[in-house]
Amino acid sequence: MEKNWWKESVIYQIYPRSFNDSNGDGVGDLNGITEKLPYLRELGIDVIWLSPVYKSPNDDNGYDISDYRNIMDEFGTMADFDRMLEEAHKNGIKIMMDLVVNHSSDEHEWFKQSRTSKDNPYRDYYIWKKGKDGQPPTNWGAAFGGSVWEYDEQTDEYYLHLFSKKQPDLNWENPVLRQEVYDMMRFWLDKGVDGFRMDVINFISKDTDYPEGEVEYGLPYGNGSKYYMNGPRIHEFLQEMNREALSGYDTITVGEMPGGSVEQGKLYTGESRKELNMVFHFEHVGIGDGKYGKWDPMEWKLTDLKKIFTKWQKGLENDGWNSLYWSNHDQPRAISRWGNDSDEYRVISGKMIATCLHMMQGTPYIYQGEEIGMTNVKFDSIEEYRDIETLNAYRDLTPEFLSHDEIFKGIHERSRDNARTPIQWDDSPNAGFTEGTPWINVNPNYKEINVEAALEDKDSIFSYYQKLIQLRKQNEIIVYGTYDIILEDDEQIYAFTRTLENEQLLVICNFSKETPEFGLPEGISYSTKELLISNYEVDTNQPIEQLRLKPYEARVYRLKK
Incomplete structure (x- = not known):
């Protein structure tokens, strides 16, 4: 396997918006990030993935871009960005920008021009269609509710928007548009940014016949996803992007790929294919989705989670690369989703899920606040929520499909705003995030859960993450070793090995508050064992053939033949 810095990075x-506010307006900003770079250096991370900071009217919190070469006023200026980039590099930290090129904002100059007339040179930068008998061109539903088609009176046609109507989709069939995108990417790379996380990048190639979508559960719109996910020209477009925009630079690239399979993952990340370094798949975060997706969540089984991770681990082990994550800005808080956020088990389960993820093959991602064990928030009223997806789901699903209480259970468990409450820096008002009024309320548990408290506690989740990151830097087997599942039918224990030459890691994680017994499978032999990390005090001489695990216990042993 080829060795690369981005495989070895965390x-x-x-x-x-939610990280650190330097000027008291209630919104996090670039100077706030620069202020906290020493904190991130202390944690030990290598790369920052920066969610969008471009100019935007903020319909979808910056994922609707009106100027790709400018900075959102609330976040600061281009001079602030340049200073942050320079300081990050001085601290040994790379910057990966968020690239949002499936769609722009409807306030982008391209779109303003595009909608003026059918013969405007920018018309074909977007996807315009005539209606059918007074109806939209297809029955597809948009990700944030309603139709994907918005009627525009001026030219008597509809434009496509897979997300909000203020996020019109760019027309990647147009080679002039593609060159505009590559030129913009080179603008940022020439500034010194180190790569891109690409938002829903597998949506950029559509089936240009635009067939009707299948209607499910009596919902008003059809599901058109198979006609725009992993579309007919996607690999051609990504290879061209690599050739035109990325190949002259030493970059890190990760594609967000909803609906992507392992086989497609191999095509996107195979070393000889010259597309992307790695992908975000969504299979594990969809576990427990109900009839109405995440808004009516159901119980999930550990064996299902293990099957998904194992499929991706084995599928990409020889050619390709995995992104490893529990949460991000679109997912609930990791401990609340995968561990146990009760006072009793929050810290111990937070360390356990971190162990499980960081010991797999792939590049691990830490979402801000995960390293101190931040949890989901339970706001009482819909007025306290800010996310367009949450607000639209509440509007569209109640009371016809879900009652207020039912959807609020889903919102509390799975809303994107769970991840977007401000970082809890200390126990002062607004958790030290801002001296003003925060754009979204702070989680009330900030008095107990905050960075200041974590830094003072040598047994904190923060210090545990530091150890995991250091172990990765010191042990090639954590990066490059082969993954193999053991005890695959166990519903409480997630255990696997990593193997590199004559060395093996044994990873044991108890995903329950019970005390199950771990039995070492017969095929695993060793002459010496060494405990690398654990989330409880452990007698290092204890035999590992039979272990009674504590609630949410995690252990990693190095075994030598």
Whole structure:
């Protein structure tokens, strides 16, 4: 396997709006990030993935871009960005920008021009269609509710928007548009940014016949996803992007790929294919989705989670690369989703899920606040929520499909705003995030859960993450070793091995508050064992053939033949 710096890195995602506010306006900003770079250096991370900071009217919190070469006023200026980039590099931290090129904002100059007339040179930068008998061109539903088609009176046609109507989709069939995108990417790379996380990048190639989508559960719109996910020209477009925009630079690239399979993952990340370094798949975060997706969540089984991770681990082990994540700005808090956020088990389960993820093959991602064990928030009223997806789901699903209480259970468990409450820096008002009024309320548990408290506690989740990151830097087997599942039918224990030459890691994680017994499978032999990390005090001489695990216990042993 080829060795690369981005395989050996640990990535930390910053959602700027909620990270650190330097000027008291209630919104996190670039100077706030620069202020906290020493904290991230202390944690030990290598790369920051920066969610969008471009100019935007903020319909979808910056994922609707009106100027790709400028900075959102609330976040600061281009001079602030340049200073942050320079300081990050001085601290040994690379910057990976968020690239949002499936769609722009409807306030982008391209779109303003595009909608003026059918013969405007920018018309074909977007996807315009005539209606059918007074109806939209297809029955597809948009990700944030309603139709994907918005009627525009001026030219008597509809434009496509897979997300909000203020996020019109760019027309990647147009080679002039593609060159505009590559030129913009080179603008940022020439500034010194180190790569891109590409938002829903597998949506950029559509089936240009635009067939009707299948209607499910009596919902008003059809599901058109198979006609725009992993579309007919996607690999051609990504290879061209690599050739035109990326190949002259030493970059890190990760594609967000909803609906992507392992086989497609191999095509996107295979070393000889010259597309992307790695992908985000969504299979594990969809576990427990109900009839109405995440808004009516159901119980999930550990064996299902293990099957998904194992499929991706084995599928990409020889050619390709995995992104490893529990949460991000679009997912609930990791401990609340995968561990146990009760006072009793929050810290111990937070360390356990971190162990499980960081010991797999792939590049691990830490979402801001994960390293101190931040949890989901339970706001009482819909007025306290800010996310367009949550607000639209509440509007569209109640009361016809879900009652208020039912959807609020889903919102509390799975809303994107769970991840977007401000970082809890200390126990002062607004958790030290801002001296003003925060754009979204702070989680009330900030008095107990905050960075200041974590830094003072040598047994904190923060110090545990530091150890995991250091272990990765010191042990090639954690990066490059082969993954193999053991005890695959166990519903409480997730255990696997990593193997590199004559060395093996044994990873044991108890995903329950019970005390199950771990039995070492017969095929695993060793002459010496060494405990690398654990989330409880452990007698290092204890035999590992039979272990009674404590609630949410995690252990990693190095075994030598």
